[in-house]
Amino acid sequence: MTTLGILLVLVLLLVVFGLLFRLQILTSIFSGSSTREVGVSNRVNAILFIIFLVVGGAAFAWSFVDSYDKMNPPIASVHGHATERMFWTTMIILGIVFTLTQVLLFVYSYKYQHKEGRRAFFFPHNNKIEVIWTIIPAIVMAGLVFAGWKEWTRITGPAPKDAIVVEVMGKQFNWLVRYPGRDQKLGLVNYRLIDATNEFGFDLSDQNGIDDFVAPEIHVPKGHPVLLKIRSRDVLHAVYMPHFRVQMYAVPGMPTKFWFTPTKTTDDMRAQLGNPKFNYELACNQICGRGHFAMKLNIVVDEPDDYVNWFAAQKSFSEQNPDVLATFKQKGDKPVVKEAAAVVPAAAKASL
Numbered sequence: 074m075t076t077l078g079i080l081l082v083l084v085l086l087l088v089v090f091g092l093l094f095r096l097q098i099l100t101s102i103f104s105g106s107s108t109r110e111v112g113v114s115n116r117v118n119a120i121l122f123i124i125f126l127v128v129g130g131a132a133f134a135w136s137f138v139d140s141y142d143k144m145n146p147p148i149a150s151v152h153g154h155a156t157e158r159m160f161w162t163t164m165i166i167l168g169i170v171f172t173l174t175q176v177l178l179f180v181y182s183y184k185y186q187h188k189e190g191r192r193a194f195f196f197p198h199n200n201k202i203e204v205i206w207t208i209i210p211a212i213v214m215a216g217l218v219f220a221g222w223k224e225w226t227r228i229t230g231p232a233p234k235d236a237i238v239v240e241v242m243g244k245q246f247n248w249l250v251r252y253p254g255r256d257q258k259l260g261l262v263n264y265r266l267i268d269a270t271n272e273f274g275f276d277l278s279d280q281n282g283i284d285d286f287v288a289p290e291i292h293v294p295k296g297h298p299v300l301l302k303i304r305s306r307d308v309l310h311a312v313y314m315p316h317f318r319v320q321m322y323a324v325p326g327m328p329t330k331f332w333f334t335p336t337k338t339t340d341d342m343r344a345q346l347g348n349p350k351f352n353y354e355l356a357c358n359q360i361c362g363r364g365h366f367a368m369k370l371n372i373v374v375d376e377p378d379d380y381v382n383w384f385a386a387q388k389s390f391s392e393q394n395p396d397v398l399a400t401f402k403q404k405g406d407k408p409v410v411k412e413a414a415a416v417v418p419a420a421a422k423a424s425l
Contacts, residue, residue, distance in 0.1 A: 153318035243310030246364030254284025
């Protein structure tokens with residue numbers, strides 16, 4: 074208790090001395106005997122502003138140029154060029170505004186540093202300036218938003234009727250891929266049916282799902298539209314395919330979609346980059362847990378004939394897992410599963 078009392082006394086003494094010191098300063102100000110000298114530190118800080126502007130701007134420019142190729146991998150889809158133009162248009166506009174405002178900020182800080190005998194001009198309001206810096210950004214932003222909305226509705230809207238359908242489902246911490254079989258219709262899935270064997274939750278009582286098959290990687294044909302149907306089994310993931318300029322979230326309980334048309338096969342890109350080990354990649358760029366780094370999946374862009382051959386060689390999930398099929402009570406005629414996923418539909422093959 075004595076220690077606490079001593080501490081309280083010391084704190085009160087510090088408060089009293091602080092108030093006395095403050096009172097002395099106020100008395101000097103009112104009596105006119107107080108002067109405030111501008112020290113060297115004020116000019117030093119002003120000069121440091123300019124140094125930071127020059128050095129920081131140079132470092133930013135260097136880092137941008139050095140990382141340009143990593144930020145902009147070659148485009149391998151039709152819509153990717155429109156997306157790229159829209160991105161760089163936005164970057165140029167914002168870059169000009171950013172550069173201008175930063176230069177003015179640091180230059181004005183230097184130019185209008187505090188000096189004896191100079192007072193700041195009080196400029197509370199100007200209607201003309203307010204209108205200018207409100208209307209111009211509003212028009213520019215409206216144009217950018219409209220262009221983005223137009224492109225977004227195109228790539229997330231209805232895909233061409235002959236599009237190759239691929240369903241991608243994210244889970245901690247890998248991707249699952251499902252293709253419709255001969256009927257080109259994905260069957261029903263049910264999360265209650267998910268287990269170590271039936272990871273997608275195939276409901277094999279649905280005739281449309283009998284010929285569906287899973288694949289360890291994504292195969293798509295060059296020059297043909299591909300519709301990605303996207304789902305998540307647990308948490309928020311993101312389907313990111315940088316070379317195709319594809320970015321879409323995989324949201325639990327809310328299916329999403331994205332369609333695109335690849336323009337370069339894997340071999341074409343390997344030749345362009347001079348890298349025989351190159352592979353297109355689907356990566357999750359949404360941090361989804363400790364194993365986030367492992368969520369990668371190869372994408373193979375085939376020539377149309379090669380894709381047809383690959384598709385024909387696949388076996389349906391029900392063929393590969395007869396025990397799972399046996400657990401379902403089929404209604405009506407027994408489903409035909411023989412080579413159901415081993416034939417490309419005639420219409421799809423013709424379109425390829």
